[in-house]
Amino acid sequence: MKEAEPGSPSIGGAASVTTTNTSAALNVEEHASTPPASDRHRTGFPKQGGQSMSYWLQQVRCDPLLDHRTSETLPKEADTVIIGSGISGTLVTKHHLETWPSKSVVIVEAREFCSGATGRNAGHCKPDQWRHYGKFEKAYGKAQAIKIMNNESATWKALVAYVQENNVDCDLWVGETLDVPLDEDVAKAARDVFERYANAGGKVDHIKVTHDPAKAAKISKIKGATACYAWQASTLQPWKLTAHIMRENLKKGANLQTYTVANSITSDGSGRRKWTVRTDRGAIACDTVVHATNAYSAALEPSLRGLITPKPHMCNRVVPPRALSGSKALCNSYGVLLADGALFSINPRCTADGNILFGGSNPGQRALDEWVEQNPGNCINDGLADLESVTKCVKDFVNEEFDGWREAEFGPGEGFAYSWSGIIGLSVDGVPFVGALPGKEGQWICAGHHGHGMARIFTAAPGLVKLMNGKEWGETGLPDVYQMTPQRLEKLKKVDVDTPKVAII
Ligand SMILES: Cc1cc2nc3c(=O)[nH]c(=O)nc-3n(C[C@H](O)[C@H](O)[C@H](O)COP(=O)(O)OP(=O)(O)OC[C@H]3O[C@@H](n4cnc5c(N)ncnc54)[C@H](O)[C@@H]3O)c2cc1C
Numbered sequence: 405m406k407e408a409e410p411g412s413p414s415i416g417g418a419a420s421v422t423t424t425n426t427s428a429a430l431n432v433e434e435h436a437s438t439p440p441a442s443d444r445h446r447t448g449f450p451k452q453g454g455q456s457m458s459y460w461l462q463q464v465r466c467d468p469l470l471d472h473r474t475s476e477t478l479p480k481e482a483d484t485v486i487i488g489s490g491i492s493g494t495l496v497t498k499h500h501l502e503t504w505p506s507k508s509v510v511i512v513e514a515r516e517f518c519s520g521a522t523g524r525n526a527g528h529c530k531p532d533q534w535r536h537y538g539k540f541e542k543a544y545g546k547a548q549a550i551k552i553m554n555n556e557s558a559t560w561k562a563l564v565a566y567v568q569e570n571n572v573d574c575d576l577w578v579g580e581t582l583d584v585p586l587d588e589d590v591a592k593a594a595r596d597v598f599e600r601y602a603n604a605g606g607k608v609d610h611i612k613v614t615h616d617p618a619k620a621a622k623i624s625k626i627k628g629a630t631a632c633y634a635w636q637a638s639t640l641q642p643w644k645l646t647a648h649i650m651r652e653n654l655k656k657g658a659n660l661q662t663y664t665v666a667n668s669i670t671s672d673g674s675g676r677r678k679w680t681v682r683t684d685r686g687a688i689a690c691d692t693v694v695h696a697t698n699a700y701s702a703a704l705e706p707s708l709r710g711l712i713t714p715k716p717h718m719c720n721r722v723v724p725p726r727a728l729s730g731s732k733a734l735c736n737s738y739g740v741l742l743a744d745g746a747l748f749s750i751n752p753r754c755t756a757d758g759n760i761l762f763g764g765s766n767p768g769q770r771a772l773d774e775w776v777e778q779n780p781g782n783c784i785n786d787g788l789a790d791l792e793s794v795t796k797c798v799k800d801f802v803n804e805e806f807d808g809w810r811e812a813e814f815g816p817g818e819g820f821a822y823s824w825s826g827i828i829g830l831s832v833d834g835v836p837f838v839g840a841l842p843g844k845e846g847q848w849i850c851a852g853h854h855g856h857g858m859a860r861i862f863t864a865a866p867g868l869v870k871l872m873n874g875k876e877w878g879e880t881g882l883p884d885v886y887q888m889t890p891q892r893l894e895k896l897k898k899v900d901v902d903t904p905k906v907a908i909i
Pocket of ligand 1: 449450487488489490491492493512513514515517518519520521522523524525526527528529530664665666667696697698699700701704717718719749763764825826827828850851852853854855856857858859861
């Protein structure tokens with residue numbers, strides 16, 4: 405693995421992370437999203453220095469929001485401190501300001517604004533409309549599994565509505581996403597899940613289904629397609645969307661402090677406030693804390709160790725050859741379903757520059773996962789770039805499946821330009837944690853969104869703020885299984901946990 409990693413930084417200084425041999429709790433995420441039981445207790449704070457530069461972050465280098473600090477010094481006090489400036493922290497801030505316009509809010513962000521998973525993802529907001537139904541049904545029963553699918557649809561609609569109503573400049577594309585199984589076994593498994601979902605009363609009338617391989621290949625342009633499922637979804641520039649929302653927050657009085665790492669949260673000794681958030685730039689006394697720290701949550705909040713696990717994921721940017729540009733450019737987004745649960749998520753940026761982003765659980769991701777298992781200090785290493793094992797799978801796929809790629813002559817600036825890494829936050833039972841942090845009155849969490857937060861957070865964040873405002877869970881409209889409860893925490897903690905070390909690289 406090391407030889408296959410030209411862009412990876414030295415790992416010599418990485419702190420080791422204690423791992424344990426515990427039986428895996430149920431995880432309903434797909435291939436390459438499941439950390440081995442032995443690795444579930446690794447965690448770490450955001451890597452300082454040497455991060456790879458995602459395509460989204462490359463596009464905004466002169467935006468002053470990147471290193472914005474609303475006040476030169478850190479406020480000593482606030483009503484609420486929100487930790488993390490990804491889409492979760494930014495949306496929680498928005499709804500907090502709308503709910504309590506006069507309360508003071510400080511957002512602390514360890515690095516540049518929105519430089520975690522949100523600023524590094526593959527740019528898809530693709531509501532799962534059937535694909536994981538089987539796994540969720542097995543884990544949580546029919547009603548919850550259907551609720552999860554419906555929530556994803558509601559989340560996508562809420563995101564699109566926000567962008568359109570506010571004219572957000574974020575390269576939004578709305579169109580048909582295609583799920584394309586690449587072999588017959590996968591097609592059969594997909595068909596079984598789809599039919600089970602429909603038979604359970606799941607909404608499928610908005611999904612166009614083709615089981616004829618020839619038709620599927622024609623619709624999808626993927627030669628080896630064995631079926632095709634089409635429904636509405638979106639792609640977008642996630643940093644620009646998040647930045648738009650944060651700028652509105654700042655206008656309403658939020659105080660954003662970038663390059664500020666929250667190191668610990670302790671009870672406030674002064675008696676005036678409940679909590680003190682201690683950072684590398686001083687302390688903030690407050691009554692309410694929101695953990696919007698996703699993959700890094702357990703580094704700051706030890707009760708989450710083993711529940712939310714960070715894992716590096718790659719995203720490739722590919723500039724299509726000239727023969728496949730212009731009128732011949734791809735005009736759908738994709739989920740290409742491969743054997744063994746692997747997946748290419750393809751975002752061809754149809755309304756923007758036509759650069760094609762390949763994310764998802766690329767089959768080459770396995771080699772990276774194995775390497776991280778052996779080098780667990782790298783669980784929060786988003787400095788990884790250009791991993792050959794991952795890029796090779798993208799190359800093999802396009803050469804094999806899209807007409808014209810194999811023969812294409814790539815000039816400088818075309819082709820398999822670059823890949824970067826980001827850290828996804830795996831929740832041990834496959835669904836996010838939204839709600840009050842057990843045993844810590846006044847602390848709240850919205851985290852553990854896997855590689856799929858864009859289809860979850862636009863409803864999860866406002867749901868959390870409703871709970872903070874004393875509303876019942878039912879009023880959030882979220883699937884019950886997303887709720888953070890003492891019972892869920894206890895159940896998931898019933899695995900042996902060695903005292904883990906925290907990776908800081
Ligand atoms: C390569 C990749 C591709 C992906 N592709 C997709 C996709 O196409 N579609 C999709 O739906 N999802 C995708 N995802 C997942 C999606 O990006 C995430 O689920 C989502 O962005 C999570 O948002 P968040 O705000 O909760 O977390 P983040 O965006 O990670 O934000 C958390 C923030 O908290 C900060 N932070 C953490 N700890 C501290 C601390 N102690 N002090 C201060 N700040 C702290 C971090 O620096 C970070 O900025 C992808 C993820 C990756 C990595």
